[in-house]
Amino acid sequence: MTWFELIKQVVRVPEAAAYYGLQVSRNSMACCPFHDDRHPSMKLNERYFYCFGCGATGDVIDLVARLFGLSSYEAAKKLTHDFGIDPDNPPAAIALPKPERPLLRAYRQEEVRCLRVLCDYLHLLESWKVQYTPKTPEDVLDDRFVEACQMLD
Ligand SMILES: [Zn+2]
Structure with missing residues (x-):
């Protein structure tokens, strides 16, 4: 190592x-x-x-x-x-343990990492959308709610 x-x-x-x-x-x-x-x-x-x-x-x-x-x-x-x-x-x-085929492993890890980042982001957006939903029509929209609405698709 x-x-x-x-x-x-x-x-x-x-x-x-x-x-x-x-x-x-x-x-x-x-x-x-x-x-x-x-x-x-x-x-x-x-x-x-x-x-x-x-x-x-x-x-x-x-x-x-x-x-x-x-x-x-x-x-x-x-x-x-x-x-x-x-x-x-x-x-x-x-x-x-000694890494076998380090390049392949590195590639897989990178792939897993990207997926995890995307999943984390999705979960964050979902929670923002619920958490920052405007309570009344007069409420100023929270940035996070707007971002969640735009990005969730
Ligand atoms: Zn930053």
Whole structure:
């Protein structure tokens, strides 16, 4: 396992986000630090983040790199330091089986990841549509309700 992979195995995205000051809600949403975000629109999955507002996405190293304006290498060093990871002595629990046909696996993972992002977005829209439905005809339409109506199809 490479050093970068080790970090990604050990440090979960929501954990790192909270550590570096993002407010992470119980459903793993946070206000996106990469655009002017009024409602939490960044989904923090264990291994990657995705912003429904600006489309920012990546893994835990990308998150830290963008937050602090670092290169991936510097971000990896920061995570290693801040989370006390010892590259020479990785925890036994993360010893993974040797990947077979890594390219195929990477491709599958990417496919699964895309599907998950789409599903998350769909669920978010569905909940917005219910949550932000105007109560009376005079109510100002909430952006989220409008977006949900437009995007659900
Ligand atoms: Zn964003």
